[in-house]
Structures are given as structure tokens and as C-alpha cells.
Amino acid sequence: DGGITQSPKYLFRKEGQNVTLSCEQNLNHDAMYWYRQDPGQGLRLIYYSQIVNDFQKGDIAEGYSVSREKKESFPLTVTSAQKNPTAFYLCASSIEKGEGNQPQHFGDGTRLSIL
Amino acid sequence: AQSVTQLDSHVSVSEGTPVLLRCNYSSSYSPSLFWYVQHPNKGLQLLLKYTSAATLVKGINGFEAEFKKSETSFHLTKPSAHMSDAAEYFCVVRPVPGYSTLTFGKGTMLLVSP
Numbered sequence: 001d002g003g004i005t006q007s008p009k010y011l012f013r014k015e016g017q018n019v020t021l022s023c024e025q026n027l028n029h030d031a032m033y034w035y036r037q038d039p040g041q042g043l044r045l046i047y048y049s050q051i052v053n054d055f056q057k058g059d060i061a062e063g064y065s066v067s068r069e070k071k072e073s074f075p076l077t078v079t080s081a082q083k084n085p086t087a088f089y090l091c092a093s094s095i096e097k098g099e100g101n102q103p104q105h106f107g108d109g110t111r112l113s114i115l
Numbered sequence: 116a117q118s119v120t121q122l123d124s125h126v127s128v129s130e131g132t133p134v135l136l137r138c139n140y141s142s143s144y145s146p147s148l149f150w151y152v153q154h155p156n157k158g159l160q161l162l163l164k165y166t167s168a169a170t171l172v173k174g175i176n177g178f179e180a181e182f183k184k185s186e187t188s189f190h191l192t193k194p195s196a197h198m199s200d201a202a203e204y205f206c207v208v209r210p211v212p213g214y215s216t217l218t219f220g221k222g223t224m225l226l227v228s229p
Contacts, residue, residue: 004158031215040124042205042221043159050215058216090158094215103149104217106158 002027006091006107012115013078013085021076021110023091030095032074033104036060037088046089049074078112086114119208121220129228134193136223138206141187147209148189149217150180154202162204165189176200201227 004025013019025032031050035043045058049068063082068074074093078085088111092104122137140146148165163174170182180191189206206220 006158033216040221042219044219045216048216088156092159103161103164106151106160108158109156111156 004091004093004105004107006089006110008110009108011110011112013112014115016080018077018079019112021078021089021091021112023074023076023107025072025074025091025093025105025107027093027105028071029093029105030071031093032068033092033094034058034064034066034074034076035090035092037090037109043090046076085112087112119206119218119220121204121206121223123223124221125224125226127226127228128196130198131195134191134196134200134225136191136204136206136225138189138191138220139187140189140206140208142208142210144211148180148182149207149209150174150178150189150191151205151207152202153205153222159205162191196225196227198227198229201225 007022033048034046036046037043044060046064047055047058047066049055052068052071055066055068063079065077088109090109091107094104095102119140150162151159152162153159162178163172165172165182172180178193180189182189203222203224205222207217210218
């Protein structure tokens with residue numbers, strides 16, 4: 001079955017440590033997204049990528065970095081510069097071309113906590 | 116600026132009674148609108164999406180939403196709640212036609228009691 005796989009499901013970070021969250025999709029979607037979810041905040045966009053080797057900052061990119069070397073993969077690195085990284089991180093993908101009402105499809109998330 | 120407002124942070128219903136989750140949006144364009152559902156520690160699942168073809172949109176699991184341009188609303192309804200409907204629901208707008216990013220409401224938690 002096609003879908004989006006996020007790993008790991010739970011992740012712990014020590015102070016001063018960088019951690020990388022994995023996101024892989026086999027839907028052949030052009031665009032991929034990373035969101036951060038905090039209680040009562042809804043989803044906030046961190047980074048997105050519409051094509052391979054290109055990505056744009058979202059609303060809360062500070063302290064995060066991404067790469068898009070392959071169409072199916074969009075890893076997110078939470079750097080030590082992100083002072084409040086504890087959150088639920090969601091990856092999504094969508095068809096980029098076509099009608100404007102294309103929805104985004106989501107993975108099951110990674111919950112990041114600070115030790 | 117485009118935005119979406121979910122008018123209730125929590126809604127409580129009894130099993131078998133109707134569900135109404137309210138959403139208002141602002142958009143300078145003809146909007147693309149979606150409702151998603153999220154169960155605990157899971158990703159978001161698409162319930163339904165608005166296309167210009169019909170103002171009443173039917174989704175999965177018996178949910179419907181009606182697009183009312185004059186009221187800038189896109190409320191989500193279901194005639195009879197099930198226990199399995201207990202989850203968080205997000206109203207979402209695409210701010211610019213053809214643009215890939217979305218704007219999310221802050222969510223409404225639906226509580227269903229026996």
C-alpha cells in the first residue's frame with residue numbers, strides 16, 4: 001500500500017544534540033512538508049519542498065534544517081539551536097501539479113522529547 | 116491574509132446525537148477547504164474536501180460539510196455520533212489557488228459520551 005512512513009515513532013534528545021527525523025513516501029508525490037504540532041496550536045509549517053534539491057522555509061524554520069536529495073525522502077534535522085524542540089512532528093506529501101484542491105497526506109508522526 | 120477559525124476548542128456530545136463543528140475562513144480567492152481528523156498519536160486523515168462543484172460535501176464515516184460563501188463558513192456535521200468519532204478535527208484552507216501550502220485551524224476536540 002502507498003503511504004508515508006515516519007521514523008522513529010518516539011525520539012529523545014539530549015541537550016546540545018542534533019537529531020534527524022525520517023520521512024519516506026511511496027506515493028510518487030512531488031511536494032513534501034514538515035509540521036510541528038503543539039497542544040492547542042494546530043499545525044505549524046516548518047519547511048516544505050516542491051521538487052528535488054529545492055525547499056523553502058515555512059513559518060517556524062529557525063533551529064531546523066532539511067534536505068531533499070530524492071523525491072521520496074525529506075528528512076528533518078532538529079538542531080541544538082532549537083531551544084524548545086519537544087513536540088509532535090508530522091510529515092506530509094501532496095501532488096504538486098493539477099487542481100488546487102489537492103489534499104496533503106500525512107504520516108503517523110514522531111514524538112520528540114528532551115532528556 | 117488567509118486564515119481559518121475553529122469556533123470551539125472542545126465539543127461534547129452523547130452517542131447517537133448530532134455533531135456540529137464550526138469553522139469560519141477568510142480568503143481573498145475562491146478557497147480550497149478541507150476537514151481532517153486526528154486520533155491520539157496519529158497523523159491527520161482527510162475527511163472531506165470542498166470543490167466548487169457542490170456546496171454540500173460528503174466525506175467518510177458519515178460526515179458532511181456545507182460551504183456557505185455569504186457566511187464564510189464550512190461547518191462539519193454528522194447526524195449521529197459514534198464513540199469512535201472521538202478525536203481532534205482540523206479545518207484547513209489553501210490560502211492561494213494552486214499554492215501548495217495550507218493554513219490549519221487550531222483544532223476542535225470532539226468528546227463522545229455513552
